[in-house]
Amino acid sequence: MAMLGFLKSAGRVALARNPSPFLCSSLKQAAVPSLFRMMSALASQNDVLFRQLFDRETCTYTYLLADTQTKEAVLIDPVIDLAERDAKLVGELGLELKYVMNTHVHADHITGTGLLKKLVPGCQSVIAEVSGAVADVLIKHGETVKFGEHELEVRSTPGHTNGCVTYVSHNLKSVFTGDALLIRGCGRTDFQEGSAETLYESVHSQILSLPEDYVVYPAHDYKGNTSSSVGEEKQFNPRLTKPKDEFIEIMNNLGLPYPKKIDISLPPNKVCGLYNLPDELAAKLED
Ligand SMILES: N[C@@H](CCC(=O)N[C@@H](CSS)C(=O)NCC(=O)O)C(=O)O
Numbered sequence: 001m002a003m004l005g006f007l008k009s010a011g012r013v014a015l016a017r018n019p020s021p022f023l024c025s026s027l028k029q030a031a032v033p034s035l036f037r038m039m040s041a042l043a044s045q046n047d048v049l050f051r052q053l054f055d056r057e058t059c060t061y062t063y064l065l066a067d068t069q070t071k072e073a074v075l076i077d078p079v080i081d082l083a084e085r086d087a088k089l090v091g092e093l094g095l096e097l098k099y100v101m102n103t104h105v106h107a108d109h110i111t112g113t114g115l116l117k118k119l120v121p122g123c124q125s126v127i128a129e130v131s132g133a134v135a136d137v138l139i140k141h142g143e144t145v146k147f148g149e150h151e152l153e154v155r156s157t158p159g160h161t162n163g164c165v166t167y168v169s170h171n172l173k174s175v176f177t178g179d180a181l182l183i184r185g186c187g188r189t190d191f192q193e194g195s196a197e198t199l200y201e202s203v204h205s206q207i208l209s210l211p212e213d214y215v216v217y218p219a220h221d222y223k224g225n226t227s228s229s230v231g232e233e234k235q236f237n238p239r240l241t242k243p244k245d246e247f248i249e250i251m252n253n254l255g256l257p258y259p260k261k262i263d264i265s266l267p268p269n270k271v272c273g274l275y276n277l278p279d280e281l282a283a284k285l286e287d
C-alpha cells in the first residue's frame with residue numbers, strides 16, 4: 001500500500017499523485033495507471049452522495065449527486081411539481097446545489113430547473129447547446145460537469161431528440177441515460193427531432209460501449225424498475241439487441257399515444273422551465 005503511494009487523510013482515502021519510484025518503468029506504464037484509476041474510483045465512490053428520486057405522475061427519475069466533502073451537488077432531470085421536495089432535501093443535507101441539469105427538452109413534464117433556480121439561489125441550469133434551449137450553461141459532447149472533486153462526462157446521444165445527452169460518472173460506474181436508453185427499452189422517436197436510426201447509432205456507440213458493469217439510470221421507468229446495467233441491456237434489451245433495420249421497424253410501429261402534457265411542457269422546457277408556464281405553476285415562481 002505504502003509503496004503505491006496511498007494516503008489516508010481525515011477518514012478519506014486519497015491517492016498520492018506521485019507513484020512509487022521503486023516500480024520498474026514497464027509496471028509504471030501498465031499497472032500504475034490502471035491501479036491509479038481503480039483506487040481513485042474506490043476513493044471517490046466513498047465521497048459521493050447519490051439519491052434516486054421519483055415522480056409518480058410521470059414516472060420520471062431525478063438524480064441527486066453530491067461530493068460529501070465539498071458539499072457541491074447537481075440534480076439531473078428535476079420535475080417542476082417536485083422542485084420543492086428537491087430543494088428541501090438539498091437544504092436538509094447541507095448541500096450547495098451547483099447545477100440543475102437536463103438530459104434533454106422533456107416532452108412529458110415541465111423541468112424543475114427554473115423553479116429550483118428560484119428556490120435555491122446560485123444554482124445554474126444546464127442543457128445541451130444542440131437542444132436549442134436556453135440555459136445558464138450550454139454543454140457539448142466531450143465536456144465535463146464538475147461538482148467538488150467529481151465530474152460527469154457529457155456524451156451526445158441524439159435520436160429521441162437532437163439535443164439528448166447522457167451523463168457518465170466513471171467514479172460511480174454509472175450512466176444517466178435520459179430517454180436515450182430506458183430499462184429494456186428506449187426513448188420514442190416519433191416527435192421532436194426523433195430518428196430511430198440516429199438513436200440506434202447513439203446508444204450503441206456512446207452507452208452500450210461502456211464497461212458492462214456500469215449501472216444504467218434512465219429518466220423514466222413505467223414498470224417499476226429502478227436501474228439496469230450496460231451488460232444487462234446488451235443482453236436483454238428487446239429493441240437494441242436487434243439489427244438496425246429491425247430496430248427501425250419496431251420504433252416506427254410503437255403506436256404510442258402522445259404524452260398527455262406535451263403541449264404545456266415543450267414551450268417552458270425550451271427555456272429551462274422559466275417562462276410560458278401554466279398559471280398555477282407561474283404563481284409559484286411569482287411568490
Ligand atoms: N404516457 C406518458 C408518456 C410515455 C412516453 O411517451 N414516454 C416517452 C419518454 S417521455 S418523452 C418514451 O420515450 N417512451 C418510450 C416507450 O417505449 O414507452 C405520458 O402521457 O406522459
Ligand SMILES: [Fe+2]
Pocket residue numbers: 104105106107108160179187
Ligand atoms: Fe423525452
